[in-house]
Amino acid sequence: MIAATAIAVSVFLAFQVASELLDSELQDNAEDQLRADSRVLATTMEHTGLAQVQLPPYPGSGRLVRVILPDGSTRTPAGQPALPPVSGHAWRVAQGASADLMESNDSDDDGYLIYTLRAGDGAVQVARNNDDSPINRFGLGMLLIGLLCVAGGALVGRTVARTGLAPIDRLTAAAVRVAQTRDLDADIPDEGGGEIRRLIQSINDMLAALRDSRRAQRLLAEDAAHELKTPLTSLRLNVELLIRLDRRGTLDSALPAESRTRLLNDLGAQVAELSTLAAELTDLARGDVSDESTELLDVADVVVAAATRARSRVPDIEVALDVTSVWVGGRPAALQRAVLNLIDNAGKWSPADQPVQVRLRAEGASAVLEVDDAGPGIDAADVPRVFDRFYRAESARALPGSGLGLSIVQRVVDAHAGRVTVARSARGGALLRIILPAAAPPARITLAIAGVDTVAR
Missing domain, CATH: 3.30.565.10 (Histidine kinase-like ATPase, C-terminal domain)
Structure with a gap:
């Protein structure tokens, strides 16, 4: 969609610029042609006379001719369509107030570009239709080309996007597979290039770190179980001994006061050892995590x-x-x-x-x-x-x-x-x-308050 939109905007802007340039170029060419035709007619009329010059019949298309006589009347070739009325500016050219005049009449359905040139005691006018058909044909062609470019750009953009994102899709599938199976030993294939390759490498590094963490956690659990086994076994045996003797009612006779005291001291030492071991295991298992x-x-x-x-x-x-x-x-x-x-x-x-x-x-x-x-x-x-x-x-x-x-x-x-x-x-x-x-010590500030010097960090 982004590629298609970009192409559509580009084609639209190119059409606008090209239309303006084409219209300006056609306008300049038409004006040059009207000036050239007017000079040829003016030269002929100056030799023959405005009223006597033979005007060629209208060929059915192309330029239109009109002669403005000194008395204010006009002459046109036979069969020629009527031109718009002579404007005030054109009358002033015929009266000698100005040498020539280029004017455009686009207010009617059939607009004309009219050039008026002083000739003898009057003026000659050469006109042509303001034909927009070349611009329209050009616009239609640009529209068709633009639609093709937009469709092609959308197709190419989608193909490029899917090709570029294919490694991301495979990466996503691999990540989902790891999350579902909890298998941290399956590295994601290193493919693609640039940012995608760096992303895959980063995820593989993360999986390796997780593998190491799981391995360390497993070793810690195994070592902890091994270390806890001996004091727990000793503690259980001593407690079971006390319970058995107490149930038989032979605790005092089987264990003299001195032996009982020594046994209780051993139990206290084993409990203290277990407490210390549990605290150290907790601290060690937290790793670097600390609030x-x-x-x-x-x-x-x-x-x-x-x-x-x-x-x-x-x-x-x-x-x-x-x-x-x-x-x-x-x-x-x-x-x-x-x-x-x-x-x-x-x-x-x-x-x-x-x-x-x-x-x-x-x-x-x-x-x-x-x-x-x-x-x-x-x-x-x-x-x-x-x-x-x-x-x-x-x-x-x-x-x-x-x-x-x-x-x-x-x-x-x-x-x-x-x-x-x-x-x-x-x-x-x-x-x-x-x-x-080492770090730099904090600045020491000496304060004097009510005659007492206080040093504060």
Whole structure:
């Protein structure tokens, strides 16, 4: 429809312009012919006389002739159709007021183009019909050509549109098939060119990302099921033991107070472990999706808050802080969780008389956070997998934990365009280092109110 409309408008405009040019050209040619015929008749009449000149009979078509005599009368060839009355301007030409005159009379059904030329004591007039038939024939031809062009343009436009949109139709069908079958392994054939090819490639990239996401989700579910199996089995066995002994009425005799206390403590520890594992699984499963907004924050405040939480959760842990103010753009809760996981991990390995050391400083355009302990350190064979989900070194399997803490740390650091590394500390334990891009601190404004200086960030 667009192609047909464009062609129709183009043909209409071309017809208008061509008609005007053709009409102007025909008008100029007719006027030139009338002037030439008038000069020939005027020359003859000046030699013979206006009243005595022999006017040729009217041939039935073509030009018309009229002689204006000095007394105001007129002469016309025999059989010639009557011309419109002599106009006042033409009378003035015959009286010598003007040399010639070109006038058009289109008010009647038969319009005439009349040229008046001074000749002797009068004037001679040569006229012709204002024939619009050439313009009409030209318009009819343009109309037919325009209709053909519009029909052809519509057909060609539809063919081109359908050919160009065929890959889109196939792409739509493939997308519907994927939505119905949930089969993300079927790539859409890369065809077409330009924008269509880029669109297909983008959709294939999206399908690949969805495949990776589904695969990661499946692996997470499998790993979670594996990790939950052991504590759930242990918890169920202990609870079933208590229920069975209670039903038999032998709970007090079969389980002395000391054993019962130890069993209840084990149950509490298993429930706490399950709660921690569930929270870490939830946090890990959310991936990068978070409602927390990014803001400009001082990492020193985040580290202090994480250390406070670590002390409240494990009162026996000792944390030595050596921090300076370093500003970054990030999510405070996510960063605090990452620092807390590092401190908790270090607290598991650090001896009771050795504190976990946490240092924060600025190095160039980076904020560097280091957490080290005085434990046995991480074996070189375990370093490549220390940030994998659910991975626990052979020596760490007897300790509480899920193997998700450091994985969450790496995810948070990656989301903040940073990096995390593992090394051996000077005390022989593990040294985990987080490096984040630093940001310029906010401007500090000093206010003097009622004689009191206040510094505001």
